[in-house]
Amino acid sequence: MSDSHSPALHHHFEDLGQQYEASNMGMWAFIAQEIMFFGGLFGGYAVYRYQYFDAFVEGSHHLPIEWGALNTVVLIGSSLTVALAVRSAQQGKQMAIFNWIVATMILGAVFLGVKTIEYSHKFHDGLVPGSSFLTYGPYTTAYDAAMAGHLKIFFSFYFVMTGMHALHMIIGIGIMVFLLVKIRRGAFSAEYYNPVENFGLYWHFVDIVWIFLFPLLYLIGGR
Amino acid sequence: MSSEFQLHPDLASTFALPVDALYFLLIFLSVIISGGIFIAIVVFCVKYRRRSEDESPKEIHGSLPLELAWSIIPMFMAIGVFALGADLYFRMYRSPADPIEIYAVGKQWMWKIQHPEGKREINELHVPINQAVRLTLASEDVIHSFFIPAFRVKRDVLPGRYTTMWFEATQIGEFHLFCAEYCGTQHSTMIGKVFVMEEEDYQNWLVGGVSGESMIEAGARQFKQLGCATCHKSDTSGRGPSLEGIFGRAEKMTSGEDIVADEDYLRESILNPQAKVLNGFKPIMPTFQGQISEETLLQLITYIKSLGEAAEE
Amino acid sequence: MSTATIEQQASTNGHGENYLNVEHGIKSWLLTLDHKRIGILYLVTITVFFLIGGLAASLIRLELMTPQGDLVEAHTFNKLFTMHGVAMIFFFLIPSVPAVLGNMVLPIMIGARDVAFPRLNLLSWYCLVAGGSLATLAIIMGGVDTGWTFYTPYSSTYSNSYVTLALAGVFINGFSSILTGVNFMTTVHKMRAPGMTWFRLPLFIWAQYATSLIMILGTPVVAITLLLLALERTLHIGIFDPALGGDPILFQHLFWFYSHPAVYIMIVPGFGVISEVIACFSRKRIFGYSFVAFSSMAIAVLGFLVWGHHMFTTGQSVYAGMVFSFITFLIAVPTAIKIFNWTATLYKGSISLESPMLYALGFIGLFTIGGLTGLFLSTMGTDIHMHDTYFVVAHFHYVMVGGMVMAFLSGLHFWWPKFIGRMYPEAMGKASASLIFVGFNLTFFPQFVLGYLGMPRRYHVYPDEFQILHVMSTGGATVLGLGYLILIGSLLWSVFKGPRAPQNPWGAKGLEWEIQTPPTLHNFETMPIVTEEAYAYDNRHQAAQEEESTTAPAQQEEEVV
DSSP states (O other): OGGGGOTTOOTTSSSHHHHHHHHHHHHHHHHHHHHHHHHHHHHHHHHHHHHTHHHHHHHHHTSOHHHHHHHHHHHHHHHHHHHHHHHHHHHTOHHHHHHHHHHHHHHHHHHHHHHHHHHHHHHHTTOSSSTTTTSSSTTTTTSOHHHHHHHHHHHHHHHHHHHHHHHHHHHHHHHHHHHHHHHHTTOOOSSOOHHHHHHHHHHHHHHHHHHHHIIIIISTTOO | OOOSOOSSOOOOBTTHHHHHHHHHHHHHHHHHHHHHHHHHHHHHHHHTBOOOTTOOOOOOOOOHHHHHHHHHHHHHHHHHHHHHHHHHHHHHHSOOSSOEEEEEEEETTEEEEEOTTSOEEESEEEEETTSEEEEEEEESSSOEEEEEGGGTEEEEEOBTSOEEEEEEBOSOEEEEEEEOSOOSTTGGGOOEEEEEEOHHHHHHHHHSSSOOOOHHHHHHHHHHHTTHHHHOOSSTTSSSOOOTTOTTOEEEBTTSOEEEOOHHHHHHHHHOTTSSOBTTSOSOOOOOTTTSOHHHHHHHHHHHHHTTHHHHO | OOOHHHHHHHTSOOOSSOTTTSSOSHHHHHTOOOHHHHHHHHHHHHHHHHHHHHHHHHHHHHHTTSSSOOSSOHHHHHHHHHHHHHHHIIIIIHHIIIIIIIHHHHHHHHTOSSOSOHHHHHHHHHHHHHHHHHHHHHHHTTOOOSTTTTOTTIIIIIOOSOHHHHHHHHHHHHHHHHHHHHHHHHHHHHOOOTTOOGGGSOHHHHHHHHHHHHHHHHHHHHHHHHHHHHHHHHHOOOTTOGGGTOOHHHHHHHHHHHHHHHHHHHHHHHHHHHHHHHHHHHTSOOTTHHHHHHHHHHHHHHGGGOGGGGOTTTTOOHHHHHHHHHHHHHHHHHHHHHHHHHHHHHTTOOBOOOHHHHHHHHHHHHHHHHHHHHHHHHSHHHHHHHTTBHHHHHHHHIIIIIIIIHHHHHHHHHHHHHHHSBOOOHHHHHHHHHHHHHHHHHHHHHHHHHHHHTOBTTOSSOOGGGHHHHHHHHHHHHHHHHHHHHHHHHHHHHHHHSOBOOSOTTOOOSGGGTSOSSOOTTSOSSOOOOOSOTTOHHHHHHHHHHOOSTTHHHHSOOOOO
């Protein structure tokens, strides 16, 4: 079998098939723990949304639904491009893998750019949770102490959930840089494309988290 | 308090005997089970010790009947003990009718006790014997826990919310009070004494010493000072609802849900008035969050509880 | 179990080239991808944290000999018990069996050359080192005084100690656990040798597998919880702050959602070790193999459903409490099944009481007590009285130290000859096992009584009437400490001066005993093919008679004591 002489085979594995299955399973296990990580956040969110629904509605109305919707489309698009990158890898088309990964990176960067805009607006409005929450900006007298406290909790969840999500995207973009280097070196082929596929899984997961975040944060209580 | 060495604290409340009985039942079962295992191990290790290197022990895979037996029997024992424990807990949890109400505020690192009649204590709690006492607990800062070993009772004391516990003391004497949730540097000195007295002595103690205002009087004073009376009049002429007889009543909220107006509801309505607004009223009450202490809150609530009782007499 | 190819290499006693001497130099250790070397790296690291935690414990016990706070001040005492808990739980107990013994032995037991992701394995170790360094830095800079449980709002708003630094250390260390779990789970699924079906796996592997599931699914929840706490402390975001409407009890739910399964991460691998040792030193297969295997899985699943039993006094719903109490009682059943099956394995066995077996039998005794006292605490009516008292402290030390540490030491002595290539001195092994067993009981049994009498946890000073029990406890701790020091000393001595170990000093069954001592870099030169069940001790004499190979010398055990 040519397997054992393939440069892609790590020698503790018997053959590429075993290596593929193992790396795939490892990535799924990693995604399982990511689900639990975000799950803790979603759990906390659920508790406070139940207790302080009005504050959550009020907070949600501060979030720009257009930017959020745009980001959703951008991210779904990037899942498409990464899927196409995996497909190209399966077909061994080096140029195509490269281009689709670059496209994914661009879309990811667009997403992060939009989030930066959103965050900066919140900063200007004095809605960033911390010691200076509602101590400056246009809403300082808009809410009584209790509502202000609950709003702070909403925005804490907004920033931590989207922030953690953005962090995972930044890491994903970093991994893509690494992948581009490897693609240039011709590391992937129809015979061996595990890292591309596993990265695709990771990126799809990051996308799915956003699919939950968008309605849970931006669409509470209708408009 | 007994000064001889004991294996358990004094039996000083109605809970002490059932708790100890359950404890000793568990000890008994544990001794039987662990004793059985230890004896089996020792016997087997002696009887089947290796006598020669060529020994080839019998091939025994297992025994389904044995596995089922030692799974099912312990499971039923476990469920039995669970039921006893849950039942006891339920009895400890459910407040009795007409208890004596006492209020305790925990703060780093002391206990501040208020009797409704006005007597206040620090790190001491005087109670009468053979009467149910209910403590309403609040913390001014971190989580504490109110623990009286001789009564077998303990309840965490939380910031931002009331917890309650009750007991009925059955022995005259002095008993330990401990804070049982780590709360910072002086956690181990946040201790005190519970004094159980005969009813007569307790009544004398209540009225003795410096006569201050009762909690209800203090609450009435605060009610006026903080401006509550501006909107909450004793009839329906105010912008806010009348609070006569409101305590313990089921009320409908603007959201449609039904709430029983207990201590937690009253506390929440003072600190976060928009959360549950009485049906038919506008959400215009300002919040007093950050403006009043836990002790003042308790005084206000005691006062509100008393409204409407005088009218019924 | 073996084929001719295994037997050929088994006949050499391998003190020629092996994984320890194949490469030299610090770089070959710090950049190793060999699971066995990584196991050794972990062993050294967790021993350091054991000593740090042990030092804290010694100071605590010395202080508690007298009712007054005369040895250290209150805030120092609070930092000591926090340091003890953090060091012992996160940096010693959780990695101990999986990362040390699991790394050394798991791939070999299933017939693999290494774990599925060797580089991730090395990264796991670096996460432990990095996390542990941050936690140590927190200690050096002045310490943390929140308790290892970090309850809010004390930890989020009131404590003035280096909480965030400690949280960062624990957070990074969490990745060590998660990545090890991912690695081991995948390895067991995908890298078993031909013929090694699930039900031929040694029970150690079942236990490690169940533990891996908990590591993967539980650890991230504490990660996000501690991250939220760190953000609250540094940026004042306010999720747990009651003044804003935040809920400090939510922290407890999130914290215990992981930290209860964490105790199963700690103990279940120990269960796996006990199965191996009992089988070997009774020369019998484990009684009720499937039951023991499935019980590990049942414990892993049920362990996620009981966290509320740490919160019976918080005022949570009484019905929620009942559910948690009930499921906690249920989880006692698979645990008891193991104890019964191990005891039944001894029946009609051929029992030999070397150090690994002494530790294993000590485990069964002490863990049984520890586990049963857990039932006292899951009984709601009695827990009200015993929660947050020394009864709890005694309970968890019985299961963690009397249980887990004994199991770890049992496994360490069992596999020591294989992986270090030297025999430890058996007399010292027996001596330290005995001292540890006696010292342990003297230290912690009085604490059950102390707890029921009402002595609260984390108390620096206490009422006079509790002193006699504290003095007993400290006396026991001295014996226990002595036992540990003799243990560490004698193991260390054996590394340099111990007699060279034969290939299979215990006459044990298992793939790790079929290869040379110490193992070669790749464990197996050719893939082993598995043909029999685990612990097929009864087959071995038949096999020896049937085969006419040169393996007879290799299969004779050498009495080394």
